[in-house]
Amino acid sequence: MNELKQIAIIGGGITGLAAAYYAKQAGAHVTLYEANDRLGGKIKTIHRDGFVLECGPDGYMARKPTLTDLIQELGLDGQLVRSKTGTSYIYVRQKLRQMPDGSVMGIPTKFWPMVKTDLFTWRGKFRAGLDLVLPRVYHGTDISLDTFFRTRLGPEVVESMIEPLLSGIYNGTLQDMSIESTFPQFITIERKKRSLILGMKALTPPVQAGATPREAGKFLSLRNGLGTLTEALRPAIDQLYLNTRVAAIRPHEVELSDGTVETFDGIILATSPEALGPMLGLAEAAQLSDLKRTSSLTVLAAFKETDVAALDGTGYVIAKREGNALTACSWMHKKWPHMAPAGMALLRVYIGSEHVPPLLKEDDETIAAFALDELRTIQHVGKPLFTKVERHLDTMPQYEVGHKAYVRSFNRALAALDGVEACGAILDGVGLPDCVDSAKQAVERLNVTPEVLV
CATH class of the missing domain: 1.10.3110.10 (protoporphyrinogen ix oxidase, domain 3)
Incomplete structure (x- = not known):
């Protein structure tokens, strides 16, 4: 057991929470700073009238094992559910086509x-x-x-x-x-x-003669919502500071916005990319902070199942040339039956990024009405029982051409800061398993008893 006992995590999304878990498993005392008033980052689950509303990601790729391993370690494997399958559609030339x-x-x-x-x-x-x-x-x-x-x-x-x-x-x-x-x-x-x-x-694996292809969903989730994962990771944090902004990071030092300076054996940055430049004061970090990020709007709408056009499948994507403001529609009650009570339907629509800026000044009711009007040009839906609008502002990093070179430059510059590591979507991938992988590797690089983490 080495001397890295006091670890600071900056950021309380899935990456920061996973880093806290792995550091705690290695025997460290974990302090986590989060600028917002809640943990979970993009993960946000709401329960309403028997519906499970995922305002952020609704699942993750089953073929990437790290997150499933973490869920099993947390004792949540009994809640794991696999997505359903069905016909996939694309809306092109004003028609849903298989x-x-x-x-x-x-x-x-x-x-x-x-x-x-x-x-x-x-x-x-x-x-x-x-x-x-x-x-x-x-x-x-x-x-x-x-x-x-x-x-x-x-x-x-x-x-x-x-x-x-x-x-x-x-x-x-x-x-x-x-x-x-x-x-x-x-x-x-x-x-x-x-x-x-x-x-x-x-x-693509071949199908044996006479055998019926076995359809299995490619995604996994948790029956009570991914918010359950946030709750299960919370006990790994020994000291939690919400609504607390970090102004600067130096080797073994965290400076808060009020001027307070705390000392740690190791520091893991799991924050949003726009914070990296101001916190680290490195040109390479500022370069990542300045990279393009996009915003999105999603609208969840609950219906009686009889008020939604019945189609086999879990939803569709929309070709951009169709001119529709939506990019996709997921039939959540078919993809994830646990998300809606019997006899009910739950749809989630995604508004294209180019339509987001003018809509941001509108209230939720106006945004939901706009999304449903766009949806009705593609399929029949009646009057919703309720809607939920979620705004994701500047949250999606864009991996533009040359992105890997930026990341390599950042990692080289960060290596000069003793005891400071970074992880997250801007560096290692946007999927939930990618974020968990990134967090685990950051803890390992700090050499917090790596044999425990392997």
Whole structure:
């Protein structure tokens, strides 16, 4: 056991809470500073009239094990639920159209479903097929997702399927997004197989003759909401300071906005990116603080199930060229049946980032009415029982082309500050498991009894 006993965590979102947990498991005394009046960050669960309302993330990718391992360690594995599956849709050319069978993250892997789909014209299908013979696009220098996919598969597949599916993850545009920082697996696939279609097909497990494909949801969540995770991690904090802003971080010192200075053996920054520059006073940190971030609005609407058009599936994404202000609609009661009482429906719609600024000056009722009007151009819904609007302001970091270089520069500069580590979405990925991974690695880098954490 080494001497890193007093640990400060700056930030009380999922990353900071996970860092507190792993530091506590290693035997440290944990102090956490949070600028807002609540823990959880983007995770926010509300229970109302039998509904479970997830105002932030509603689940996480099951294939990433770190968060599931943490949930099991916390004794919450009995609450784990897997998402339901069904037909996936894309709203394009003023109609909800089924996603072609065999499409993986927008990449077609089966011949006949691609031939039969009405998502693309014959010209678009032929152009996508050229992926089978085209040379590699990535040559060791970061490029945008738009450049990569448009060159490999053509404009129709990008605009009608890939862009609606992938841009929503980062609440941004493919033209800005770095392939190295967002989906580096496609670089690996192209390097190994050259063709994306052949590469994704090789990754799809074959179905044995006579066997029925087993549909399993790709996401996991908690029956009582992800807010349960926040509550379960809270006991790892020995001293909690809410509504407390940190003005500066120096080796082994935390200076608060009121001038108070506290000393610690180790400090972990799990704060929002805009705070990194002012806190650290490093040019490389200021560079991360200045990177583009986007805002979003989500609207949850509860209905009687009879007042919502019945479709098989869990929701749909919307092609940007349709001109609708919404980017997607999730049928939460079908994706997560535990989120709505029997006979009820729960929809969550996402308003595109370019429509957010003018709406921010409006009240929640106006925003909800606007979102429902946009929704009704796509599907029938009646009068909601209630709505809940959630505003996410400047919270989504944009991994633009060259992002990895910025992160490398920041990490090199941070290494000069003894006993200070950083973690979070701006550095290691926006998903909940990515944030937990990042927190665990930050604690390990502080050498807080690493054998306990392995």
